[in-house]
Amino acid sequence: MPQAGSARGRQRGWAAVITLLAVLIVAVMAGILLKQQVPSRASASRAGLGAGAPGAANADAEGTSNPMERARSLEKTVQQQAADLDKRIDDAVK
Numbered sequence: 001m002p003q004a005g006s007a008r009g010r011q012r013g014w015a016a017v018i019t020l021l022a023v024l025i026v027a028v029m030a031g032i033l034l035k036q037q038v039p040s041r042a043s044a045s046r047a048g049l050g051a052g053a054p055g056a057a058n059a060d061a062e063g064t065s066n067p068m069e070r071a072r073s074l075e076k077t078v079q080q081q082a083a084d085l086d087k088r089i090d091d092a093v094k
Contacts, residue, residue, distance in 0.1 A: 022085055030078045037070055 018089065022082070022089065025085060026078060026082050029081055030074070033074055033077055037074060
């Protein structure tokens with residue numbers, strides 16, 4: 001006769017694996033999004049968007065160079081993707 005405690009332990013083990021996998025996927029996606037949203041210094045300098053460049057003032061007026069706004073946008077994107085991933089996992093389990 002199987003022990004009830006061992007089955008519960010295996011379920012917790014699988015839940016931990018799935019949770020770690022979801023966290024890993026979200027971390028990779030966040031890294032990719034961060035690289036896409038934050039231009040590298042080399043590409044910014046090639047584009048002439050240094051600190052004193054005329055394009056820098058336009059970027060401030062649009063709000064695209066505000067680090068807090070970019071961080072909030074990235075946070076919302078990551079949260080939405082995490083929710084979508086949770087939904088897909090739940091749908092796959094059913």
